[in-house]
Amino acid sequence: MKPRISVISGPVVVADNMAGAKMYDVVRVGKEKLLGEIIQLDHNKAIIQVYEETTGLAPGEPVENTGMPLSVELGPGMLKGIYDGVARPLSELASQSGNFIARGIQANSIDHEKKWDFKPVVKSGDEVKEGDILGTIQETTLIEHRILVPEGVSGKVSGIKAGKFTVKENICKVGKDSVQMSQKWSVRRPRKYEIKHKPSVPLVTGRRIFDTFFPIVKGGTAAIPGPFGAGKTVTQQDLAKWCDAEIIVYIGCGERGNEMTEVLTEFPELTDPNTGKPLIERTIMIANTSNMPVAAREASIYTGITIAEYFRDQGYNVALMADSTSRWAEAMREISSRLEEMPGEEGYPAYLASRLAQFYERAGLVTTLNGNQGSVSVIGAVSPPGGDFSEPVTQNTLRVTKVFWALDAPLAYRRHFPAINWLTSYSLYSDILDEYYDKNVSKNFNTLRRKAMQLLQKEAELQEIVQLVGPDALPEDEKAVIYITKSLREDYLQQNSFHEVDAYCSMSKQNAILELILWTYDQTLLAIKDGIKVSQISALPVNEKIARVKYDKDAEKEIDNIRKEFESAVSKLEGSL
Numbered sequence: 096m097k098p099r100i101s102v103i104s105g106p107v108v109v110a111d112n113m114a115g116a117k118m119y120d121v122v123r124v125g126k127e128k129l130l131g132e133i134i135q136l137d138h139n140k141a142i143i144q145v146y147e148e149t150t151g152l153a154p155g156e157p158v159e160n161t162g163m164p165l166s167v168e169l170g171p172g173m174l175k176g177i178y179d180g181v182a183r184p185l186s187e188l189a190s191q192s193g194n195f196i197a198r199g200i201q202a203n204s205i206d207h208e209k210k211w212d213f214k215p216v217v218k219s220g221d222e223v224k225e226g227d228i229l230g231t232i233q234e235t236t237l238i239e240h241r242i243l244v245p246e247g248v249s250g251k252v253s254g255i256k257a258g259k260f261t262v263k264e265n266i267c268k269v270g271k272d273s274v275q276m277s278q279k280w281s282v283r284r285p286r287k288y289e290i291k292h293k294p295s296v297p298l299v300t301g302r303r304i305f306d307t308f309f310p311i312v313k314g315g316t317a318a319i320p321g322p323f324g325a326g327k328t329v330t331q332q333d334l335a336k337w338c339d340a341e342i343i344v345y346i347g348c349g350e351r352g353n354e355m356t357e358v359l360t361e362f363p364e365l366t367d368p369n370t371g372k373p374l375i376e377r378t379i380m381i382a383n384t385s386n387m388p389v390a391a392r393e394a395s396i397y398t399g400i401t402i403a404e405y406f407r408d409q410g411y412n413v414a415l416m417a418d419s420t421s422r423w424a425e426a427m428r429e430i431s432s433r434l435e436e437m438p439g440e441e442g443y444p445a446y447l448a449s450r451l452a453q454f455y456e457r458a459g460l461v462t463t464l465n466g467n468q469g470s471v472s473v474i475g476a477v478s479p480p481g482g483d484f485s486e487p488v489t490q491n492t493l494r495v496t497k498v499f500w501a502l503d504a505p506l507a508y509r510r511h512f513p514a515i516n517w518l519t520s521y522s523l524y525s526d527i528l529d530e531y532y533d534k535n536v537s538k539n540f541n542t543l544r545r546k547a548m549q550l551l552q553k554e555a556e557l558q559e560i561v562q563l564v565g566p567d568a569l570p571e572d573e574k575a576v577i578y579i580t581k582s583l584r585e586d587y588l589q590q591n592s593f594h595e596v597d598a599y600c601s602m603s604k605q606n607a608i609l610e611l612i613l614w615t616y617d618q619t620l621l622a623i624k625d626g627i628k629v630s631q632i633s634a635l636p637v638n639e640k641i642a643r644v645k646y647d648k649d650a651e652k653e654i655d656n657i658r659k660e661f662e663s664a665v666s667k668l669e670g671s672l
């Protein structure tokens with residue numbers, strides 16, 4: 096008897112007569128050959144999650160087993176690409192079926208016709224093993240694509256060619272196997288690597304609150320939970336634009352379509368502050384918006400991280416942003432409830448915690464199979480309903496991620512952006528980076544960033560007193576804390592993502608501004624000793640210049656002038672005593 100659909104329940108379909116099928120085999124469901132994956136097996140009965148709309152599907156329709164796991168085709172031509180959750184290029188889907196994506200479309204992830212200029216780095220006769228680099232292609236002006244020996248293949252290279260080939264043409268033989276530039280990787284299985292290292296280099300984001308106070312490392316993990324409208328998407332997009340990874344994988348998972356459209360239209364216009372080249376040349380996007388099928392959303396996270404691992408194995412630092420992992424978890428919940436599994440907390444499946452952990456564990460700084468180093472950093476946005484961080488997705492995410500960037504509704508409401516709460520956020524990488532900052536930013540930077548955070552914490556305590564007795568009751572040295580932390584909050588922590596200059600702040604500029612603000616604090620403490628009031632200092636016009644220095648392209652030069660002006664204004668105050 097042939098495999099047939101027996102039951103349809105939303106994105107979940109049951110098929111009978113599936114003898115010989117394996118877990119996670121990809122199947123084609125119904126007359127339209129919808130893409131699906133076996134997620135449970137019960138004798139000859141297979142439970143399948145379907146990655147396309149199942150309306151109209153009827154019991155009795157045929158099911159075909161491909162016998163292959165859910166995989167993504169990798170190779171040159173991926174950069175600048177925009178894919179759906181199962182790695183079909185959106186442009187290809189649109190050209191086959193128009194804006195309303197039809198069902199059952201089979202589309203290659205990469206162009207099979209385009210020819211690429213392949214330059215071998217090994218010769219015939221060389222011994223190679225899986226993961227070794229066979230040759231390179233200049234895919235975009237920013238990125239050289241390195242062709243790897245496919246998994247499970249090793250031996251002597253023979254007949255290696257140089258020149259223009261499509262991704263399906265043979266470029267050489269390794270042992271008995273013919274090798275092409277495209278390869279398929281199963282998405283649910285993490286890729287092998289040689290060694291995982293403890294990361295020690297920051298992933299510089301150009302956002303002051305992150306780099307200075309709550310840094311993430313290359314190969315690290317971070318979570319950004321935040322209520323609706325607090326800035327998760329803006330933050331994720333900022334990171335995708337400005338962080339100093341070489342490759343960006345951006346997963347728009349279950350968010351609204353118009354937000355994704357913004358990214359898609361804005362990205363092609365941005366240039367990389369480090370290289371001056373278009374940022375899109377290093378970016379791959381996966382767009383699985385809220386109106387697309389829920390099972391494909393579940394898959395999009397795996398598709399994204401597999402693409403990230405592929406570039407990591409080429410020796411690159413990759414940063415992956417997932418916005419939002421809550422929508423991913425909701426997809427898991429929906430599928431689990433269709434399977435009538437025993438629900439765990441708030442209806443999420445009991446395996447929610449382990450799935451989240453498995454996902455973040457695919458981040459890391461590694462020595463790859465070919466001995467190079469590469470990294471995948473993962474930054475996941477979480478959208479807790481009502482902004483309640485005690486809900487299961489936030490809690491299980493925080494158990495595995497090392498950085499917590501807490502977006503805060505009251506800050507967003509006050510238009511303090513990025514609305515990251517500096518009192519509740521943390522980074523477990525902060526101390527690890529002391530050595531790096533010492534060597535690469537300035538000898539002073541670690542002292543400055545700790546001192547600034549202590550002042551901000553002190554301010555929170557003082558604010559409680561101020562609320563009871565009013566600001567005038569504080570002694571002058573505590574008024575100085577209030578004065579300087581206002582500057583730290585407004586002139587340093589606040590950073591406008593939409594300002595041409597302020598959108599990106601280099602580490603040296605961060606150091607220079609922080610140094611200036613804390614120097615002002617020291618000068619204020621000295622002036623108090625001479626009998627000057629904090630209110631006199633905070634009323635000086637030079638404060639306005641301190642506030643504006645972050646918008647200055649040439650900030651470091653301007654800072655010298657500001658210091659001179661501040662000193663002379665204070666000595667005038669002293670003269671008039």
Ligand code: ADP
Pocket residue numbers: 321322323324325326327328329330512513514590591592593
């Ligand atoms: P969420 O994804 O959490 O729902 P968004 O990222 O869409 O929230 O942010 C909501 C709004 O907040 C944005 O449209 C923007 O006006 C403002 N905003 C957020 N972050 C910033 C920032 N860093 N700079 C300026 N405005 C911001």
